[in-house]
Amino acid sequence: MRKKIPIAEPDLKGNELKYVTKCIRTNWISSNGSYVPEFGEKFAKYCGVKHGIPVSNGTVALHLALLAFDIGPGDEVLIPGLTFAATANAVLYVGAKPVFLEVDRFNWCLDPKGIEKKISKRTKAIIPVHLYGHPVNMPAIMKIARKYKIFVIEDAAEAHGALVNGKKVGSFGEMSCFSFFGNKTITTGEGGMVVTNDKKLAEKVKYLRDGARDRAVSLYYHAQLGYNYALTNLQAAVGLAQLERINKFISRKRKIAEIYKKTFKGFDKIEFSPEEKWARSTYWMSSIVLTDKSKASRDRLIHRLSEANIETRPFFYPIYKLPYINHKIRLPVVDYLASNGLNLPSGVTLTEKEALYVARTVMNILS
Numbered sequence: 001m002r003k004k005i006p007i008a009e010p011d012l013k014g015n016e017l018k019y020v021t022k023c024i025r026t027n028w029i030s031s032n033g034s035y036v037p038e039f040g041e042k043f044a045k046y047c048g049v050k051h052g053i054p055v056s057n058g059t060v061a062l063h064l065a066l067l068a069f070d071i072g073p074g075d076e077v078l079i080p081g082l083t084f085a086a087t088a089n090a091v092l093y094v095g096a097k098p099v100f101l102e103v104d105r106f107n108w109c110l111d112p113k114g115i116e117k118k119i120s121k122r123t124k125a126i127i128p129v130h131l132y133g134h135p136v137n138m139p140a141i142m143k144i145a146r147k148y149k150i151f152v153i154e155d156a157a158e159a160h161g162a163l164v165n166g167k168k169v170g171s172f173g174e175m176s177c178f179s180f181f182g183n184k185t186i187t188t189g190e191g192g193m194v195v196t197n198d199k200k201l202a203e204k205v206k207y208l209r210d211g212a213r214d215r216a217v218s219l220y221y222h223a224q225l226g227y228n229y230a231l232t233n234l235q236a237a238v239g240l241a242q243l244e245r246i247n248k249f250i251s252r253k254r255k256i257a258e259i260y261k262k263t264f265k266g267f268d269k270i271e272f273s274p275e276e277k278w279a280r281s282t283y284w285m286s287s288i289v290l291t292d293k294s295k296a297s298r299d300r301l302i303h304r305l306s307e308a309n310i311e312t313r314p315f316f317y318p319i320y321k322l323p324y325i326n327h328k329i330r331l332p333v334v335d336y337l338a339s340n341g342l343n344l345p346s347g348v349t350l351t352e353k354e355a356l357y358v359a360r361t362v363m364n365i366l367s
């Protein structure tokens with residue numbers, strides 16, 4: 001029987017073992033090791049940004065970014081309706097209100113057209129999410145943010161290395177957040193990063209991450225409520241080794257997307273992951289959306305693919321409908337994509353033969 005084709009598996013065959021071994025041999029396994037700041041600096045440089053603060057995951061990266069802007073109760077934060085729950089959860093952690101926005105029908109990311117009418121006196125920030133590796137139209141977002149004086153925190157958890165007009169995601173907003181979870185473009189197992197050009201914000205994020213200590217007073221003097229959101233040296237060791245090969249990983253993902261796109265060409269029952277002319281997607285997840293003409297339901301397709309040993313994921317559930325959020329609004333594009341979209345196997349270890357098998361199986365099932 002064919003072995004299961006995973007949705008996304010990491011490739012840890014570079015210097016990961018060597019750097020982790022060094023941590024063990026030198027006894028530096030906690031967050032105090034030197035790989036942690038080195039990973040921060042190198043990843044920030046990769047993004048074209050001055051400062052990088054490694055943290056324990058992408059969710060807390062968003063939490064810290066919101067805290068650093070003093071966003072809290074009474075404030076509103078604009079986010080897309082189609083994203084991973086963490087984007088909304090971070091807003092709820094600080095006691096602010098997430099306000100959900102519609103996404104673009106073509107590129108599936110936050111639609112700049114709908115933003116202005118959702119801005120109120122309480123709006124403090126917007127979190128554009130670069131969904132599944134495709135970047136948001138950042139120049140349009142930045143223009144609106146400047147006009148209304150609201151902060152921009154990019155959620156780039158899924159799009160390391162994606163470009164907008166040749167400029168990296170993570171370098172547009174005042175702060176940007178990344179995830180290094182096991183299925184991400186580069187991974188540290190669990191892990192995350194806040195990047196920013198602003199030294200003061202970088203210091204504040206680091207201070208809050210490290211328990212809000214004021215060491216000038218005393219080693220154990222915590223000037224306010226802080227957090228322990230540190231990344232370990234072991235994780236940073238893996239991250240550094242992964243970062244050495246990030247361009248190779250992205251090329252591989254683009255190659256996989258190209259195979260899917262070519263195979264699906266002319267097949268009108270699905271639309272494949274978009275790529276705007278101004279964008280360079282990393283295709284973190286090669287994805288398809290079943291079109292109106294299709295009779296097959298998405299969940300049935302997922303089930304049939306699973307029977308063929310192909311692992312997939314449905315698109316995110318519309319987060320504004322989650323029971324603990326439950327906003328009584330309508331976002332028809334979000335709803336349509338959420339119920340008809342799925343991510344195909346997209347990992348860097350996927351072979352060309354496997355990608356072809358996946359694409360042909362999808363077409364057979366839907367035909």
Ligand SMILES: Cc1ncc(COP(=O)(O)O)c(C=O)c1O
Nearest residue numbers: 057058059084086157179180181
């Ligand atoms: C869009 C988005 N934001 C935030 C996160 C949170 O990252 P983490 O899982 O590292 O907490 C994820 C991760 O899966 C994500 O996809």
